[in-house]
Amino acid sequence: MKRREFIKKSAIYGVGASLYPYGKLLAGKRNHKLKILVLGIDGMDPHLASVYMHKGLLPNFTRLANTGSFSRCATTFPPQSPVAWSTFTVGAPPQLHGIYDFIHRKPASMLPYLSTSKVNPASKTLDIGDWKIPLIGGNTENLRKGIPFWDYLAAEDIPTSVFKMPGNFPSDSENVRMVSGMGTPDLRGGYGSFTLYTTSPPANADKFTGGMVVPLTFNDDFVETSLEGPVNTMRQDTPKTRIPIQIWRDRINSVVKLNIDGHELILNNGEWTDWIPLTFPMMSFLSEVKGICKIYIKNVHPEFVMYVSPVNIDPSDPVLPVVSSEEYGKELVENVGYFYTQGLPEDTKALSYGVLNDAEYLDLAYQIINERSALLDYELNRFSKLDTGFQFFYFSSLDQDTHMFWRAMDSGHPLHDEKLKQEFGTTLQHLYVKMDQILGNVLERFDINDPNFRLVVMSDHGFAPFRRQVNVNTWLFEKGYLDLPNRNSMESSGYFSNVNWDKTAAYSLGINSLYLNLEGRERFGAVSPSQSKELLKKIGKDLLSLQDPKTGQQAVTNIWTPNEHDKRQHAHVPDMIIGWNRGFRNSWDSILGGLSNEVFMDNDDKWSGDHCIDPALVPGVLFCNRKVTKQQPALADITATILADFGIPIPVQMTGKPLYHV
Amino acid sequence: MPKIKIDNDLYERIKNSTELAGYSSVEEFIIHILETQVSQFEEAENDPDVLERLKGLGYI
Numbered sequence: 001m002k003r004r005e006f007i008k009k010s011a012i013y014g015v016g017a018s019l020y021p022y023g024k025l026l027a028g029k030r031n032h033k034l035k036i037l038v039l040g041i042d043g044m045d046p047h048l049a050s051v052y053m054h055k056g057l058l059p060n061f062t063r064l065a066n067t068g069s070f071s072r073c074a075t076t077f078p079p080q081s082p083v084a085w086s087t088f089t090v091g092a093p094p095q096l097h098g099i100y101d102f103i104h105r106k107p108a109s110m111l112p113y114l115s116t117s118k119v120n121p122a123s124k125t126l127d128i129g130d131w132k133i134p135l136i137g138g139n140t141e142n143l144r145k146g147i148p149f150w151d152y153l154a155a156e157d158i159p160t161s162v163f164k165m166p167g168n169f170p171s172d173s174e175n176v177r178m179v180s181g182m183g184t185p186d187l188r189g190g191y192g193s194f195t196l197y198t199t200s201p202p203a204n205a206d207k208f209t210g211g212m213v214v215p216l217t218f219n220d221d222f223v224e225t226s227l228e229g230p231v232n233t234m235r236q237d238t239p240k241t242r243i244p245i246q247i248w249r250d251r252i253n254s255v256v257k258l259n260i261d262g263h264e265l266i267l268n269n270g271e272w273t274d275w276i277p278l279t280f281p282m283m284s285f286l287s288e289v290k291g292i293c294k295i296y297i298k299n300v301h302p303e304f305v306m307y308v309s310p311v312n313i314d315p316s317d318p319v320l321p322v323v324s325s326e327e328y329g330k331e332l333v334e335n336v337g338y339f340y341t342q343g344l345p346e347d348t349k350a351l352s353y354g355v356l357n358d359a360e361y362l363d364l365a366y367q368i369i370n371e372r373s374a375l376l377d378y379e380l381n382r383f384s385k386l387d388t389g390f391q392f393f394y395f396s397s398l399d400q401d402t403h404m405f406w407r408a409m410d411s412g413h414p415l416h417d418e419k420l421k422q423e424f425g426t427t428l429q430h431l432y433v434k435m436d437q438i439l440g441n442v443l444e445r446f447d448i449n450d451p452n453f454r455l456v457v458m459s460d461h462g463f464a465p466f467r468r469q470v471n472v473n474t475w476l477f478e479k480g481y482l483d484l485p486n487r488n489s490m491e492s493s494g495y496f497s498n499v500n501w502d503k504t505a506a507y508s509l510g511i512n513s514l515y516l517n518l519e520g521r522e523r524f525g526a527v528s529p530s531q532s533k534e535l536l537k538k539i540g541k542d543l544l545s546l547q548d549p550k551t552g553q554q555a556v557t558n559i560w561t562p563n564e565h566d567k568r569q570h571a572h573v574p575d576m577i578i579g580w581n582r583g584f585r586n587s588w589d590s591i592l593g594g595l596s597n598e599v600f601m602d603n604d605d606k607w608s609g610d611h612c613i614d615p616a617l618v619p620g621v622l623f624c625n626r627k628v629t630k631q632q633p634a635l636a637d638i639t640a641t642i643l644a645d646f647g648i649p650i651p652v653q654m655t656g657k658p659l660y661h662v
Numbered sequence: 663m664p665k666i667k668i669d670n671d672l673y674e675r676i677k678n679s680t681e682l683a684g685y686s687s688v689e690e691f692i693i694h695i696l697e698t699q700v701s702q703f704e705e706a707e708n709d710p711d712v713l714e715r716l717k718g719l720g721y722i
Contacts, residue, residue, distance in 0.1 A: 080721075102721055114716060189711075190718035209717030310718075348720035403720060495713055511721060591722050592713060607720060 029647035030156065036454040036642055037383065037446070038392045040088075041435055042081060042166070043399025043611065044459035046072045046621045052432045060440040064457065064623045067448050073622035074634035075461040077560050078512035078577050079615045081182060081399065082116050084460035084635055085166040090146035091639030091654035095562075098145045098570040099167060101510035103591070105572065107521045110496070112509060112592065114191070115572075116167040116183035117142050119320065121233065130236050140170040140320055145570070149639045150176050150390070152648050159389035163379060166394065166460075169343065170321035178324035179332075181394060182343040185320070186310040187230050187280070187291040192342055193310050194350050197225060197247075200303040202354070210349030216304060221249045227260065229280035229311060230289055230319075241280040241289070251301040258295065267297045272367070275338035277314060290314035292338045298360070307355060313341045336378050339371050346400035352606050358424055361404065366434075369397045373438050384445055390642065395438075401431050402463050406609025410465050412583070414602040448625040454645060458638055459620035466610035468548055469587035469603045470555055471596045472508035472578070478599060479542055481506045496593040502526055506539060506575075509593055511586050511612040513574035514539070536561050536575055543578060548600050555600075557581045558614040579614030586612070628659045 052058050053065070061070070076084045076093065078101065086097040094100050104115045118141050144167055153160045154175040162168065166182035186193055194211035205213040216223050226242040246259040254269040261278045273295045280289045291311040298305040313322050315329035315338070322341040323329035332339070345368045351361040376393050383391045407413040408424035439457065448455055474490065476482035483503035484490060492498050496507065501524035504517045516532050519525035527535060546555045558579030567573045578586070588605065589596050611618045622633055630637055636656030643650050644662040677688050685691035716722055 102719060103716060111712065112716060113712065114719075185715075186718075190715040192718045192720075209714065209722075210720070211718075344720065346720070349718065352720075400720065588722075592716065612721070 031452065031645070031647055032388055033452040034388055034454070034645060035383070035386065035446075035452065036390045036456070036645060037380075037442070038390075038456045038458065038638070038642070039439070039442070040085070040165070040392060040394040041398050041457060041459050041621075042394065042396050043402050043461060043463055044432075044435070044457075044621045045402070045462035046619060047462065048428065048432065049621055052429060057429065057433055058436040060436045060443055061457070061623060063443065064439065064448065064455065064625060068623070068625040069628040070621070070623050071628055071633060072462075072619040073458060073638075074632055075615045075618060075620050076635065077558075077579065077615045079461040079611050079613065079618050080511060081460050082167045084620070085168075085182070086116075086144050088458075088460070088635045088639055089144065089148045089165060089167065091149055091636045091643075091650075091656045092146060093636070093655060094573075095566050095569055096146045096653055096655075098143070098572070100562075100570075100572070100574055100577070101513045103510040103513075105509050105515070107515075107518075107571070108523055110523045112495075114183060116144060117169045119185070119189070132234050132236055140172075142168065142170060142172070144168075146653065147651070149642055150392075152643055152651075153390050153646065156646065156648060158646060159386050161379060161383070161390070162392045163375070164394040164396070165392060166343070166396075171324040172321060173324050176324060177328055179315070179328075180322045180341070180343075182396070184313075184322055184341060184343040186342040187289065187313055187319070188228065188311060189230065190310075192344060192347060192349065194347055194355060195227060195308040196350075196355050197245075197306040197308070198304060200305070204353070208349075208353050208355075211353070211355065216247075218247075218249065218304065221251065223247050227278070227293070227308060227311070229278070229291060232282050234283050234287060241282065243278055243280060247304075247306070249300050249304060254300040256297050256300055256304075256306075260295075265295070267295070269297055269300045272296045272363070277338070278311065289319045290317040296356075296360070296364075298356075307350065307360075309347065310342055312338075315339065315341050332375065332378070336374050337371075339375060340368065344396055344400060346396065346404075348400055348404055348607060351404055358405075358420075362401075362424075362427065365397060365401050369395070369431075369434055369438075372397070373441075376438065377441065380442065380445055390646075395435065398431055398435060398459075402428055402609050403607050404609075406463065406465055407606060410467075410608065413465060413467050413608050414604055415606065415608060453625070455623075455625045456638060456641075457621070457623040458635075460635065461611045461615075461620050462618040463609050463611050464582045464613055464618055466585050466603050466608055467583045468550070468555075469590075469601050470546075470580070470584055471587040471590040471594075471599055471601070472514065473590045473593065474595045474597075475546065475599045476506055476508065477595065479539075481539060484595070490595050491597050493589050493592075493594040498595070499593075505535060507593070508578075508586065508590055510574070511591055512577050512579070514576040514578060516575045518575075532575070540576060548584070550600060553583065554581055555584045556614075558616065579616075580612070581614065582617050584613065585610050622659075624659065626660050629661065630657060630659045633659055 053062050076087045082099050086099040090097045099115050103112045105112045120139050150160045150162050161177040163179050164181040169180035169184040171178040171180040197214045197216050199216050201213050201215045225245050229241040231238050232241050243261045248257040256267045258265045275292045278291045292314050293311045294309040296307040315323050316333040350356040405427040407415040408420050483500040484498050485500045505527050506516050508514045516527050518527050540559045543556045560577040562573050637659050640650050640656035641659045644658040680688050680691045
């Protein structure tokens with residue numbers, strides 16, 4: 001971002017030249033030799049880290065802690081990744097950046113949307129026969145408000161690179177090297193959609209979310225099928241684009257020959273491909289969309305089963321801004337190879353539905369870690385040659401894999417058993433060791449005692465078990481806050497499909513959010529604004545006394561009711577954020593407006609650990625090669641420290657304070 | 663082409679923000695804002711796949 005544009009943007013957010021004294025900056029406080037490297041390890045838990053460090057399994061984290069500091073880092077309320085990383089990004093709480101949950105809703109239509117970004121279709125098109133040519137509009141929009149800290153760095157000409165920051169899509173900066181993070185869609189427009197080709201479709205295939213099943217019937221060991229790509233918006237009938245796939249199988253030798261988009265592949269049973277570049281035709285010879293996918297031959301015979309990863313946007317020829325420039329995307333692909341561009345690469349849905357088993361999921365998980373590690377290596381090569389600069393680099397693996405394998409070490413989880421413990425009980429430990437090895441590579445390259453080098457390793461939150469799911473909408477119904485016209489058919493996974501809005505006072509949507517059905521705001525509002533304060537007080541009191549009938553445990557330990565000032569900043573602010581106790585979380589159905597027959601149920605999903613609970617129970621980690629002196633450090637404090645270390649005044653809208661005296 | 667009337671003070675405020683927001687004219691700025699707002703409601707009616715797409719997130 002050019003300085004003139006930056007000043008304009010600052011004015012829009014009320015920072016203004018008077019509050020951002022450039023004259024002071026130009027007076028020469030800046031350290032022109034300083035380099036700051038921040039490694040973001042999503043979901044790294046301080047308790048697990050301490051246990052493994054105590055066992056001597058994490059020598060590099062221990063060395064970093066002994067050189068500087070290791071402490072807990074306070075997370076956001078709610079402790080969800082888009083919320084927490086946005087707080088780190090702008091150095092302020094949700095009241096500034098406006099991200100309160102993975103999911104927000106439009107009160108007027110009552111429909112949900114991903115809170116962090118959106119893709120807007122073209123507003124004007126030229127229609128020629130079957131073709132629809134986009135003329136005006138069509139863009140991607142980051143819904144996070146506030147100024148990211150890297151804009152302040154770029155405005156001071158500090159070489160800056162931000163790799164995969166969650167909530168940061170699109171990558172729209174001219175002066176910052178950037179790869180977009182969590183919230184980046186795959187080529188089908190979802191957030192990770194695998195394709196399973198099989199001669200034996202699972203009985204529950206129609207229930208799959210986050211993927212699709214294509215039934216196959218071989219004829220003389222040959223079958224022709226296709227891979228679904230993006231919708232062709234250039235055609236009037238908006239069909240889905242497809243790439244043909246031919247498959248031959250050799251049942252005796254358990255080998256498969258594939259032909260996909262001109263690539264001929266010979267694959268053994270249990271073999272993964274590397275990334276395969278694909279071209280989806282949109283308009284003959286004039287327009288095409290580039291994607292990449294990986295293929296895994298799960299079984300050749302008697303049943304044929306083949307997994308195809310979500311089709312990712314090709315970073316070397318991106319159809320959406322997943323990299324800050326096409327040149328940067330090409331540079332990464334030429335030097336490191338193709339890589340996952342979708343926001344969260346780990347295929348947790350494939351594991352939850354049994355499309356991949358535990359070992360297969362972990363095989364892919366380690367491919368992802370190694371791919372990310374190679375990208376870090378490349379970025380650090382460049383960073384090490386700079387005189388001064390800032391580098392942020394993000395790992396999603398520990399978070400996603402802890403979600404999936406908590407059950408293997410938690411004897412209280414409904415899916416835990418001795419066999420699982422024997423096979424996968426140390427999976428999380430191995431993952432922490434892997435992250436320690438990656439840190440070890442960093443420590444070999446940089447001198448952590450150099451006064452001009454700062455190294456921060458941080459996470460956005462820690463972790464807790466997810467043993468019991470709580471359907472908040474069913475609870476609201478039982479308490480009389482939500483009305484159903486037909487009480488005998490309560491169970492519904494549809495989006496509030498059976499709710500009588502005229503008599504409904506409150507509803508839950510998202511992982512931690514609760515809303516009043518407010519007159520003048522919600523589409524069928526039934527609660528007068530004058531009643532809202534008392535009503536929220538009553539719901540909050542009821543929630544805090546909610547007990548699990550199975551264990552007697554308190555299900556909710558904290559609630560936050562954003563005030564009217566907060567709501568004036570952003571129209572979509574929830575009326576209440578629920579802070580679950582350890583072991584509890586909103587139910588799978590309730591998150592998207594479904595109801596169930598029971599309020600409390602066992603969580604029988606392999607997604608068995610979680611962190612979307614009371615933030616006091618899941619702090620993140622903060623390792624730093626300087627001694628942190630600030631009491632109870634928080635995410636926004638790290639942001640403030642980055643600016644302060646570079647000699648940049650901390651803007652008034654940032655609430656964080658430096659971690660140590662600068 | 664239909665015309666609408668707006669308050670003079672509001673017009674001045676929009677005019678002052680037009681350049682700051684990076685638009686070349688007041689008309690372009692207003693049209694963009696209106697299109698953005700209207701599309702929110704149109705999208706709600708025209709996007710039945712939104713729930714399916716969100717369910718691709720492991721958290722949901």
